[in-house]
Amino acid sequence: MSKYVALPAGVSEKVFDTALAEYRAILGPDHVITAAERLVPYNKIMLPVDDERHAPSAAICPGSVEEVQRCVAVCNKHKVPVWPISTGKNFGYGSAAPATRGQVVMDLRRMNRILDVDADLCTALVEPGVTYQQMYDHLQDNKIPLWLSCPAPSAIVGPLGNTVDRGVGYTPYGEHFMFQCGMEVVLPDASLLRTGMGSLPNSNTWQVFKWGYGPYLDGIFTQSNYGIVTKMGLWLMPAPPDFRPFVIRYDDEADIVTAVETLRPLRMANIIPNAVVIVHALWEAGSAYARSDHFTGPGAFTDDAVRTMVKKTGMGVWNLYAGLYGSPEQNDVAWKIVQGAVKASGKGRILTAAEVGEDPVFKYRADLMQGRMNTKEFGLYNWRGGGGSCWFAPVSQARGSETLKQMEMAKRILNRHGIDYVAEFIVGWRDMHHVIDLLFDRTDFNQTRAAHACYRELLQEFAAQGYGVYRANTAFMDEVADCYGDAKRKINATLKRALDPNGIIAPGKSGIWATV
Ligand code: ADP
Incomplete structure (x- = not known):
């Protein structure tokens, strides 16, 4: 039996001993972790598969770009796969x-410097370990009037x-990759690349112009395994003089058609500039109530129970959150347009901070829309309890009929497996991310098995209708990659072989492997 929790695929214990000794020489012994109890935080997956499948062999924690490069060189020498976080x-x-058992996790949390915030150009340059909280505090402490856009x-x-x-x-900067500008990447051969204008020695335009010269490369370092990103530039939003969050509550599930058709033109014309979100009642409830307060039956939360719950609580079956950002005069005009459109649509109750500002769910959404810190979404994990969560997030057109069709498909499949439809739509520029949280009790074998089968079925039925997910979890990466077809898999693998012939960086990420 091995003395390690797991071994990297194809690497003997002896070779792994040597690699670990070399990491220790670079990082110091404290920053190379192999003890089972210290590896636990790197193996808490929440997914409907065995932890074993994703157990890392070790974790290494570099403190600088140079240390990342030297560790990558060791990985190459011994063909040890490394999963950056x-x-x-x-x-x-x-x-x-990691996507597969035995990869070494490269934990970049020690590299947590905010390298630059430019208050005039509204740009920042950060290292991987920087948190939104840290950035928020930095902006507050230095009285820099810029807003972040954060996930929930x-x-x-x-x-x-x-x-x-x-x-x-x-926020209006909610499509995060669109507001990213410039990267520094350690490539699989341990060399260093700065993308965009960062390739020029002494450039001062790295964080202000995205494209640089020649092929635009930043995209290939997202959802991929072609390099380890060690610095990233991003744009921050100037704090508007006036911010007015509001919610529109809709009473029927089919009202999502009206909601989307009414709000899409306003979003496209930037009258509503932010990533509007349309939240289903069961997601709203997850942040505010216990599931057993409103449903105790077997199987999935029923439509009848949803209707009873919304009547009792006053929430909508759909709850659309959006905001106005600008000067008070601009927002006065925009507010008239929004109110007029909602009134003309004949559906929806529109409420402002003056009316529901004390409601904790409204507060939480208003915080999100102005990039303020919170962790309220974690409340969802108590909905079913037992720590299981697996996101299924297909992209849909921002068209009412499409969202209704996706909702009906998803609900039918979920309910067949006894899983609640806990979902929201996040409106992008032309698309919507239909984000569904498959919540289940991981300590319950049947629920876990059901969640696994359910995700698979969702993936296949949605793909059959031409819908794909925007992001995938590590348990289903190959299956998701299959949905996107052979040509895409082939070019991904060709790039992988060219950049990383030993396949040492995050093999399996997004279904990309050096060997096919
Ligand atoms: P968060 O904590 O914000 O959810 P993670 O650090 O877990 O983000 O990163 C999400 C995923 O992105 C990781 O699982 C990994 O696949 C990829 N990733 C994270 N950091 C890097 C990096 N520095 N370079 C390349 N890929 C990365």
């Missing part, structure tokens, strides 16, 4: 655990990890 949360997508559990995650996995937020 930044803040390592990624709950419901795989947390910090913002305080403990960071901009680099979220952006390279193409996560989204809720």
